[in-house]
Amino acid sequence: MCAWVRQADIDEGREPGVTMDEHAEVIELRRELRVAKMEIEILKRAAAFFARENILPKGSTPSSPAGGDLPVATCCRVMRVSTCGFYPWNTQPCSDRDYDDAVLTNTIVDIHRMSRRSYGAPRVHAELRLDLDTFCSRNVSNG
Numbered sequence: 001m002c003a004w005v006r007q008a009d010i011d012e013g014r015e016p017g018v019t020m021d022e023h024a025e026v027i028e029l030r031r032e033l034r035v036a037k038m039e040i041e042i043l044k045r046a047a048a049f050f051a052r053e054n055i056l057p058k059g060s061t062p063s064s065p066a067g068g069d070l071p072v073a074t075c076c077r078v079m080r081v082s083t084c085g086f087y088p089w090n091t092q093p094c095s096d097r098d099y100d101d102a103v104l105t106n107t108i109v110d111i112h113r114m115s116r117r118s119y120g121a122p123r124v125h126a127e128l129r130l131d132l133d134t135f136c137s138r139n140v141s142n143g
Contacts, residue, residue, distance in 0.1 A: 035074075042070055042078045104128075 010017035018026075076083045094102075111127045112119055119127070 038070065038074060039078045042075050045070075046075075046079060 009015040011019045111124050
């Protein structure tokens with residue numbers, strides 16, 4: 001009872017302290033800060049996931065862009081993707097074309113690395129055609 005009386009005095013301005021309205025505002029601001037930090041972490045992880053040099057098709061990597069410790073609903077909201085569309089997309093197998101494109105991308109990255117990052121598109125294309133006998137005209141420019 002004494003605590004209620006003291007809080008009433010604080011709320012009415014007779015005693016110094018934090019009013020109930022200020023306390024509620026602090027709680028709300030802390031919640032908003034926690035959500036904002038989580039959204040920033042999701043965006044950082046998504047940027048790192050999509051910026052990797054070796055691009056693998058979906059289903060071939062064990063972790064999602066957000067990792068396993070963030071809520072899927074929050075990740076979908078931040079990335080502006082519906083959860084009802086994310087789950088079927090995530091569980092469907094990789095198509096043959098996606099797999100072939102990922103293998104070709106990895107091969108291109110490997111050739112570029114083996115050349116100490118000096119080969120451009122024409123040389124990489126020539127390497128693909130000569131060494132690997134790969135048909136890649138739709139994916140790599142002819143220079």
